[in-house]
Amino acid sequence: MTTTLIDIKKEQQKVKEQIKAQGLRVLVCAGTGCVANGSLKVIERFKELGADVRPMTHQDKVTIVPTGCHGFCEQGVLVVIPDLDITYVKVKLEDVEEIVESHIKNGKPVERLLYVDPKTQEHVFKNEEINFYAKQTRTTLANCGEIDAESLDEALATGAYEALHKVLEQGNPDAVIDEIVKSGLRGRGGGGFPTGMKWKFTAANRGGKSYVVCNGDEGDPGAFMDRSVMEGDPHKLLEGMAIAGYAIGADEAYIYVRAEYPLAIHRLRVAIKQAEERGYLGKNIMGSDFNFEIHIKEGAGAFVCGEETALIASIEGERGMPRPKPPFPANKGLFGRPTLINNVETLANVSTIILKGADWFSSMGTEKSKGTKTFALTGEVNNTGLIEVPMGTTLREIVFDIGGGIRGGKKFKAVQIGGPSGGCLTEEHLDLPMDYDNLIAAGAMVGSGGLVVMNEDTCIVEVARFFMNFTQNESCGKCVPCREGTKNMLKILERIVKGKGEMKDLETLEELATAVKDGSLCGLGKTAPNPVLSTLKYFKDEYIAHIKDKRCPAGVCEAMKVITIDEELCKGCTKCARNCPVGAIEGTVRNPHHIDQSKCIKCGACLNSCPFKAIKQN
């Protein structure tokens, strides 16, 4: 059969020439973040103004390419012109004309739209000098931001479907699995289970109907790694799924994407249609006898549906509740059939491993965690966005090099890694090489890769309360420890941040946390206490300050704020009393004023209004 396979190199040559004919490519980010910042209008404007322009590079024309996410969302709208080796940030509609006139036509960069390095405070002209990108290793995200995500041709030009072609040509599904095993790839969705083993277990049931399911139910607050892949390079995911299907003997697949990702869903639909039309998916793929059909299932946004058995239940049309394992999906999964479930990032690694080889992949990373990992870097760092680094990169490199350090020169306090299931890492972990096992040992987890940086102004108890509130809301309600335990943990944390905690609450909290961790049915419950356990471990004194001293060391917890007027300094100007929205300040002209604490809502309006700095907040 393989003799009739199409010549993929020839196809690639064809599309590469087409792209060359585009002339000067102006890449404008059309990921969700930049779209929200108005990139669609910027793209339109570029198209209008750039239509008849002859660029200074002496290329024939200018082509505007709407791309997937570049990762540097905070600086959006991002405009990258690779041939001019320049990146413009925070581009507005009105800036387009200047870029076209000044730079594209006349070769003079628009300095004011360049990225400013937070350390040197200088404009950065060259792409590779932008600290955010300089330390990254982008393999999964290699094409995100580089190509038009809605064009199969552009994907083909970067080598899409070449790996699938390779495995079809070789005709040995077991060899594909061996390659993945050898690469050391582990699940990027949270658990870190060896991917090749999962494939092997599922492939052991070859013969009947099997499914491949892609978990795109990215639910961690602030995480958008998978979304970016689906939006920016959908063919890489589809190809990975097809290779997985070929390896385990499945001819049908589902991508489970949350309905909150409309752009990802749209781009996947476009990509599937294009690939099917051109024979890269569907029946007799690339002339082989391999068939592979991919469906999209929109999830309703329940966090628990990221748990594989709940996800399966949801695709089947059942309530999204986890099912006990065993049986594992590899033996009895979707519609009772053997099912391979991998998350988006895991599957997006597959084609590159096949093309470049397991050895290339395992040359990156640490002993037991190979390859690269994407993280969604957010919080109090200068550069927030989507990053990809080799496993084993230290927290310091991420926060201080890629992230450009803590915003506003504040002090680093901690990071919450792995979302609501993860844990807290502190200063002592800054030089810890981050991989699956090190993070577990430190009481956190890679999770899907959410990375929230916190500075000295963050109240750690409030952070624990925030995540507990999240998991409590997202508990499916099936098993007792998770349903009732997280509810009670939340109630205790709420008491503590309101200044009503007692020391014995900490005991109960720990007691509950271990019972929920040990006793819950699924991963959601088993990991839900992590934020509490890790903050209790590293910041117990902060809990105690809330309970014993009724004081929030970071000054965040509203209930513990006390605003007072220093009678020595108060001149009785009455400005504060007039600014107070609830009439909590009493006093007569030229006499010291006084705040009625029972009325005060701690809004801070008086603080800013006092000309004599007589009002203080503890």
Next chain:
Amino acid sequence: MSDKKTLTVNGKVVEFTDEPNLLEVIRKAGFHVPTFCYRPDLTQYGACRMCVVEVEYPNGRKLINSSCTMPPEADIKVKTNTEKTRRIRKTVLELLLANHDRECTTCEKSGKCELQQYAEEYGIKDVSKYVQLKKERYLPIDDSNPSLVRDPNKCILCGACVRACAEFQGHAVLGFANRGSKTVVQPLAGKPLSSVDCVFCGQCQAVCPTGALTIKNEVNPVWDLITNPEKKVLAQIAPSVRVALGEEFGLEPGANTIGLINAALKEIGFDLVFDTNFSADLTIMEEAHEFVERVSKGENLPLFTSCCPAWVRYLETQHPEMLNHLSSCKSPQGMLSSVLRELVPQYFEGFTKENINIVSIMPCTAKKVEAKRAQLRKDNKFDTDIVLTTQELAKMIKSAGIDFSTLEPVEGDSPFAQYTGAGTIFGASGGVAEAAVRTAYEFVTGEPLSDLDIKAMRGVDKNHRCKDVEIDIKGTIVKVRVVSTLKEAEKSLQEIKNGTADFHMLEVMACPGGCINGGGQPRSCDDSKIKEKRAQGLYKEDAELKFRRSNDNPDIKKLYKEYLENPGSHKAHELLHTTYQDKFKGSYKDLVKK
């Protein structure tokens, strides 16, 4: 080489074969692990986390998991009472109790409640450190129907009722709503049970570990009748009550206690005590006649049996277009009540149509609803006044201070006392069909059937609840299908609809295994063998009885001779047959569309 597989539970080596999960092997080894959500006849669910155990694999890997969801594996070491497992159970119990309406003393399930039992065993004394959620959110109690009471404030969300409804009845009247700590079990759109298509089989209640689902207790109204000197109170006792009631008094499941029940009822103060087995015989006379007539005319076949009120309600609400298949015979409860109302005043002095009250003792919660059918009402009076379940009778006997097991057995009252083995086996799935065939054979051929044991119709197989039996009636092959559970019945209805059905008679009992496992029977949901034992009790009595064909029953003969004339006669129709009503409210799909 021995292919015996063993594992170790708390240091004790135990052999295992095809046990579906580790919990069963642990029980086999003689250890008790508590559970709320595991029920052997339902799918494994793994939600309550009470049955967690520590498992050590031969390679040294250790884990904690729910034993009800783990397959037994050779050479593993299981520990049921480690510090961790006990702590998890204790926390689970504390959390459940904190979120529970703890008014135990007035709870219907008190003394039988598994939550109460484990809380006591684990020494839970104080749960005040947890949020008392019931104080924040007290949910209304649903007692909208004559049969079941649903108290969501006592629900621990083990999901057993949801699974029982879906897996036994295929009906999903109950389901989960909301998420996380706001999760509740409720009927569609939070409506009361009376407003949805619940058939009141009571299987949800039978698997409920707490007081969230209970039988509506009518013991006190019966006491009121008994203690009222103006009233005459008659009792009738259904076939399967006799082989289950003893369990409440320490007797073996399947032990036939009919003599003791008669004695207890007399002691309590019932004036006359009759046996529903008698009217089961009467049902056979009428139904066999109806069946023979339908076969000869080729009309309305297959004939559906009509003894099970849950099944009747299912047809009325889900498939009214098939009501013509249903036998027009009243159920044995209905038949006996109308016969007693009509004839007791003629046979017994001091009994008038006005002063008699009929209490039926049934294994069934749906009978309470059946008794309130408009069709079973005459002269503004329901034929049956009150239906007590086996469970309620046990409570009544206990409250009367009667030492049940030491009573001297007593016979029922004449002239409706005698019954045959055919009447007795009505209580087990397949029994009605077997009894009907015994008599129908004779109706058609004029000769008695030689081998009365139609064993192919007996027994319950967990996976294949459907039994197809062919009877050769002198050259004519009659095909009888026996199913229990409505989920199985629905499959047969679909066969009829799409024209592939190949049977003449369909016997349906809604409870798995028939009335012996009815929703009103003593609780037995963690013992799937109990069904067999109770059924054996009935078949044992059948084998021992002098008469085993309904048409041989001398009291039945007497009744036809003195009053009813012939099966299917005008008088018989007036007294023993009924009509049905289309109660279709729209399919679930239509409701969803709206």
